[in-house]
Amino acid sequence: MYPEEAYKRKEGGTVNIEMEFATQDLAPKIKVHSGEASVELVSAVHEYALRLRLPCAKSHEPAVRLEQEFVFVPNDGRKVAWTIARSPSGTPKIAHCVQHLEPGSKPIYPSKAGREGRQGSVLANVLFTAVNEKPQVTFPDPSPYPELAEAVRRFAEDYRLTCWDGKPLLAFQQFNFRMDDGEKKLLKDISLLTFVRAARNATAMPVFFSLDGMGCPFDVRLRYWQPIYRNEVGEVGSEVPARRAFLDWLSTLVLDLPAKSQNAILGDTMTVSVPCGKIDL
Numbered sequence: 001m002y003p004e005e006a007y008k009r010k011e012g013g014t015v016n017i018e019m020e021f022a023t024q025d026l027a028p029k030i031k032v033h034s035g036e037a038s039v040e041l042v043s044a045v046h047e048y049a050l051r052l053r054l055p056c057a058k059s060h061e062p063a064v065r066l067e068q069e070f071v072f073v074p075n076d077g078r079k080v081a082w083t084i085a086r087s088p089s090g091t092p093k094i095a096h097c098v099q100h101l102e103p104g105s106k107p108i109y110p111s112k113a114g115r116e117g118r119q120g121s122v123l124a125n126v127l128f129t130a131v132n133e134k135p136q137v138t139f140p141d142p143s144p145y146p147e148l149a150e151a152v153r154r155f156a157e158d159y160r161l162t163c164w165d166g167k168p169l170l171a172f173q174q175f176n177f178r179m180d181d182g183e184k185k186l187l188k189d190i191s192l193l194t195f196v197r198a199a200r201n202a203t204a205m206p207v208f209f210s211l212d213g214m215g216c217p218f219d220v221r222l223r224y225w226q227p228i229y230r231n232e233v234g235e236v237g238s239e240v241p242a243r244r245a246f247l248d249w250l251s252t253l254v255l256d257l258p259a260k261s262q263n264a265i266l267g268d269t270m271t272v273s274v275p276c277g278k279i280d281l
Contacts, residue, residue: 001048002072003040012072013037015045021054021064028052028066037072045070061167071245073208097163098128098171107155107175110147118145119177121266122152123228128161128169135159140172141228144260148177172229174267187224187270195272200256202281207249209279215240216276220247223269226254227262236271246279 015037019028027050032042054064113119127136137156139149152175161169196202218240223232230251235243250272255262 001044003044006038006040006044006072011038011041013041014072015042015070017045017049017068017070019049019052019066019068021066024053024055026053028054033067041070041072069244073210097161099160099162101158101160105155107151107177109177110151113145113147113177114179117179118148119179120144120148120260120263122149122175122177123266124149124152124156124173124175126156126159126171126173128159128164128171131162131164132160135161141263141266144263148175151177176267187265187268189271189273192272192274195250195253196279196281198255199253201252201254207279207281209246209249211246211274211278212276214243214246214274216274218243218274220250220272220274221269222250222272223267224255224265225267226252228266 013036016033018031018033020031021028030046030049032046048070049068121141123139123141125138125140127138129136134157137153139152155175156173190198215238219236221234221236225231231253233247233250235247255265257265
């Protein structure tokens with residue numbers, strides 16, 4: 001929460017912290033790494049972070065370290081923007097350890113679905129818990145047509161993990177079923193204003209961003225995964241650290257579309273043109 005006295009003084013600032021979670025039910029150890037902020041703002045972030053917990057942490061596993069940035073903006077709305085908590089070291093890539101029993105094969109398009117012109121995307125979560133054993137396959141968004149999801153299940157169950165560090169590995173993969181002559185919905189490049197107006201949750205939480213301090217105008221490339229996963233958002237051109245909280249906010253926006261249309265554009269990309277100015281919602 002924005003400290004009352006700091007807000008009255010119109011005092012803003014940025015606080016960067018690192019949190020170390022040892023177990024599910026313990027508060028994290030907190031280190032302030034960098035940023036320009038008063039002791040009062042740092043204390044507010046510290047108190048907030050002490051209330052965080054990591055439910056998926058295991059006591060027998062190494063501690064989990066996450067980094068997060070908090071930006072205090074002393075405007076009339078008393079807004080605080082924060083970034084997504086990230087691992088400073090990232091996730092190791094072990095894609096080379098996943099192989100299919102029939103390399104080069106693809107899911108079989110169900111004949112009935114093909115005859116009836118049914119098409120769509122299927123997102124599959126594939127959980128590996130042991131080497132060379134059948135994975136568990138689940139669907140966060142199976143597609144409007146169950147037969148397409150079933151075709152993916154039969155295919156994905158033939159994946160095998162060939163090397164393993166002893167920890168369960170969860171991966172996700174998108175499968176697109178498209179007819180050659182079928183209709184294909186595509187995301188078009190749009191302005192930031194159009195994108196925000198089309199999002200159903202843009203005002204779900206108060207936000208304030210000053211785009212003038214982000215090297216505006218600029219473009220971002222967005223791969224759309226909502227409402228299943230966060231959108232992937234990347235800067236076109238050079239990276240500007242001041243944009244992080246803004247880009248993280250874009251990753252949460254969900255277009256106001258029917259379920260079948262949402263499914264049709266999953267994984268599509270578009271360019272969002274960002275002007276100068278302010279966002280105050």
